[in-house]
Ligand SMILES: NC(=O)c1ccc[n+]([C@@H]2O[C@H](COP(=O)([O-])OP(=O)(O)OC[C@H]3O[C@@H](n4cnc5c(N)ncnc54)[C@H](O)[C@@H]3O)[C@@H](O)[C@H]2O)c1
C-alpha cells in the first residue's frame with residue numbers, strides 16, 4: 001500500500017466522510033490522495049466551504065462541513081484526478097455511474113484496483129447489473145464493494161460504526177481495502193460474497209422508504225418492525241433469486257440487518273418518505289428531495305423502480321408485495337396508506353408469504369432457465 005495512490009470519485013455526503021477515513025490512514029504513509037468533485041469546487045461552493053483545488057493547497061480543507069485531512073487534493077478534472085491512481089474509490093449516487101464509467105474508459109491504469117461504496121443497481125435490457133459489475137465490465141478492472149450501517153453524518157463526528165467489504169476472489173486485495181478504511185471508530189470486515197453485500201446495501205433503501213411511510217402515517221414501532229422484517233425477507237429472497245451464491249450469513253453482517261435498522265431509523269430515504277406520507281403524497285418524491293436534502297440524492301425511489309422492472313420482467317411481482325407496493329406508492333398509483341393496507345388488496349400478502357419458516361427455506365436459482373423455473377413454481381422459495 002505504501003506506493004498506492006488513491007482517488008475518490010465523488011464528493012457528496014458519504015464521499016467526503018470516506019475521504020476523511022482514508023486520509024487518516026494514508027496521511028501516515030505520507031502520500032497525497034485526489035478526490036474528483038463534480039460541483040463542490042465551483043466558485044459558489046468554494047465561497048461557502050473553502051476547498052483545496054488542484055495545485056492550489058489551501059487549509060483548512062473542508063467540504064460539506066467535514067475536515068478532510070491535509071493531504072487531499074480536490075480536483076474538478078476527472079481525467080487528471082484518475083490518471084495516476086492505483087486505487088479507485090467510487091462513491092457517487094448510482095444514477096451517475098454509467099456516464100462516469102464511459103468517461104473513464106482508456107483514462108485509468110489497467111491494473112488499478114477499485115471499490116464501490118455505491119448503494120444501487122442499473123437495469124439493462126439483458127437484466128439487472130450491480131454497480132460493481134458495471135465498473136468491472138466497462139473498465140475491465142477488479143472491483144470490491146464496501147457497504148454497512150453508515151450514516152455519513154455520524155461517522156463524520158467519529159461515532160463508532162462497522163462496515164463490510166464484499167469481494168469475489170482475491171482476499172488479499174479485500175484486506176488492503178479493509179486496512180485503508182479501518183479506524184478505531186470504523187471497524188471493517190471482509191466477506192467473500194460481493195453480490196450479497198451489494199444487494200443488501202441496495203435493497204435496504206426500498207425498505208427505508210416503506211419505514212418512512214409508516215412514520216409519516218404514525219403507525220408506531222410494531223408496524224415499523226413488521227415492515228423491516230418483511231423487507232429483510234424480501235431482500236434475502238430477491239438476492240438469492242438473482243444470485244444463488246448469496247450467503248445467509250451476509251444478512252447478519254453490518255451490510256445486512258444493521259444497515260437496514262440504521263437506514264429505517266435515521267436515513268434520508270426514511271426522512272423524505274415520512275414527509276411524503278405526512279402530506280398524503282401531494283408533493284412528489286422529486287420535489288421533496290430537493291426541498292429537504294439540499295442537493296443530496298435519494299436512492300430508494302429509483303431502486304424501487306429498477307427492482308420493479310426486474311420483478312415485472314421475470315414474473316415475480318406477486319412474490320414481492322412490499323417492494324411492489326413501495327414502487328406503486330412512489331409513482332402515485334397507490335396512496336401512502338397502501339403501505340399498511342396492501343394485505344387487503346393483494347391475493348397473497350407478504351405477511352402470509354414470509355413466515356419465519358420461509359426465512360429458513362433455500363431458494364435455488366440463478367441462471368435464466370433456473371430463474372424461469374423458479375418463477376413458475378414460487379412455492380420453492382416461499383413455502
Ligand atoms: N450519505 C450517506 O450517509 C451514505 C452512506 C453510505 C452509502 N451512501 C451511498 O453513497 C453513494 C453516494 O452518496 P452521497 O451521500 O455521498 O451523495 P449525495 O447524496 O451527497 O449526492 C450528491 C452528489 O452528487 C453529485 N452529482 C450531482 N449531479 C451529478 C452528476 N450529473 N454527475 C456526477 N455527480 C453528480 C453532487 O455533486 C454531490 O457530490 C450513494 O449510493 C449512497 O447510497 C451514502
Ligand SMILES: O=P(O)(O)OC[C@H](O)CO
Pocket residue numbers: 119148149150151152205208259262263266267268269270299
Ligand atoms: O440516508 P440514506 O437513506 O441514503 O442511507 C444512508 C446509508 O446508506 C445508511 O447506511
